[in-house]
Amino acid sequence: MSIFSEALQLEEMSWRKRLKMIFLVVLGLVIVLGLIIWFWVTQPVFSLESDNQDLLVNEEKLKLHVKTLSETFSPRNEGNPENLDKVAAYIKQEFTQANGIVSEQPYKVAGKLYKNIIAQFGPDTEERIVIGAHYDSAGPLPAADDNASGVAGIIELAYLLGKAMLPIKVELVAFTLEEPPYFETAYMGSAIHANSLKEQNIKVRLMISVEMIGYFSDLPNSQSFPVFLLNLVYPTTGNFITVVGNLENGLTARRVKKAMQKATILPVCSINAPRSIPGIDFSDHLNYWNLGYNALMVSDTAFYRNKNYHTRYDTPEKLDYKRMAMVVKDLYQVILEIGK
Numbered sequence: 001m002s003i004f005s006e007a008l009q010l011e012e013m014s015w016r017k018r019l020k021m022i023f024l025v026v027l028g029l030v031i032v033l034g035l036i037i038w039f040w041v042t043q044p045v046f047s048l049e050s051d052n053q054d055l056l057v058n059e060e061k062l063k064l065h066v067k068t069l070s071e072t073f074s075p076r077n078e079g080n081p082e083n084l085d086k087v088a089a090y091i092k093q094e095f096t097q098a099n100g101i102v103s104e105q106p107y108k109v110a111g112k113l114y115k116n117i118i119a120q121f122g123p124d125t126e127e128r129i130v131i132g133a134h135y136d137s138a139g140p141l142p143a144a145d146d147n148a149s150g151v152a153g154i155i156e157l158a159y160l161l162g163k164a165m166l167p168i169k170v171e172l173v174a175f176t177l178e179e180p181p182y183f184e185t186a187y188m189g190s191a192i193h194a195n196s197l198k199e200q201n202i203k204v205r206l207m208i209s210v211e212m213i214g215y216f217s218d219l220p221n222s223q224s225f226p227v228f229l230l231n232l233v234y235p236t237t238g239n240f241i242t243v244v245g246n247l248e249n250g251l252t253a254r255r256v257k258k259a260m261q262k263a264t265i266l267p268v269c270s271i272n273a274p275r276s277i278p279g280i281d282f283s284d285h286l287n288y289w290n291l292g293y294n295a296l297m298v299s300d301t302a303f304y305r306n307k308n309y310h311t312r313y314d315t316p317e318k319l320d321y322k323r324m325a326m327v328v329k330d331l332y333q334v335i336l337e338i339g340k
Contacts, residue, residue, distance in 0.1 A: 045258045045268075055263075055332065057156050057325035065094075065152035066144050066214070067316045075140035078177055081112045087135050087151075088117050091174045094155045095119035099162035100172065105196065109177065109187045116189045117174040119158055122166030122339075127203040129335055130171045131157065132190060132284055133210040134178030144316045145306050147178070149214030153328050160332045168205065168339035175284050190284030198291050206252065206338050207295035209285035213241065213327045214319035215306040224304045226278045230271075238305040240267035241327050244280060244297040247272055252294055256334050263333035264326040279304065298331065 069076065069087060076083045088104070095102045100119030107114060133150030137143035154172050161170055175189035182188055190209070197204060216239050217223075223238035225231055243260070245253040250272040257270045275281045279302065281289065288295035303309040308318060 059321040066148040069148035070142040070144040098158035121161040128169040130207040132173035134175040138179040150210040191287040194287040209297040211283040243270035259337035260330035266326040
């Protein structure tokens with residue numbers, strides 16, 4: 001073999017080594033980037049010992065609230081303001097019995113009067129935590145999970161807060177007009193409330209939208225996702241509650257998720273994703289995001305699990321009140337942890 005041939009062979013081997021090295025470096029970077037994205041999106045929290053095991057949330061009362069809203073006061077959509085008034089009066093009565101400082105936030109839309117119901121608990125601190133759920137329905141439907149479940153949850157949360165020594169002011173809000181035709185408009189009750197906070201320069205440490213917390217399933221493949229790849233990192237059995245945030249508040253979602261996992265044995269997942277993914281901003285928290293507030297949604301994932309969503313089959317007997325009670329305990333623990 002000539003010296004020239006040997007030189008060519010050595011150079012070829014050298015290039016192969018360089019290409020192999022480049023491939024390994026690129027592969028390593030891709031893996032690291034993938035792990036970073038996975039961590040920020042899912043905010044994994046390892047198992048924690050549960051607190052507040054002696055804290056009681058009345059499952060029968062949760063069921064009673066859901067049945068009252070979805071049966072006695074149905075329909076409770078925007079075209080039936082008289083029923084919405086009855087729901088508002090019911091919530092106001094419950095908040096008052098829970099020892100909250102209760103007020104109404106009325107406003108007019110197309111000549112009709114609608115109102116948010118607000119209850120405050122705890123000390124008069126500079127900052128506050130806001131937790132809300134909408135009480136209207138999408139059309140003349142029972143809407144047990146969507147969102148009588150969320151309203152029932154914050155009512156029973158009020159009874160826990162009324163007995164507690166809280167570290168921070170907590171504001172519970174029952175919103176009106178979350179559903180179409182007013183969704184994503186300035187007439188959403190949460191938009192009215194969020195703007196009122198902004199106008200008063202009130203600091204909000206955290207806002208949580210409680211959106212559908214009553215439907216769970218232990219059947220395989222009962223959970224679907226807006227993006228197929230999410231199947232690889234999330235359970236496909238719909239037996240968990242979810243914390244939903246945007247790309248900016250991943251660390252907050254992690255703190256909330258960690259607090260919830262300490263409170264009960266109910267599995268908790270979280271996702272931080274852009275609003276372009278369907279469902280990420282499908283509730284009242286979107287109006288707080290629009291104003292720069294730190295906000296999350298706690299949900300059973302709505303139509304990605306509950307196929308009765310926005311149908312006449314979304315009825316009280318299909319909900320799991322034992323696991324709903326766990327979500328209420330989770331939210332209570334979040335208040336204690338985030339309020340420190």
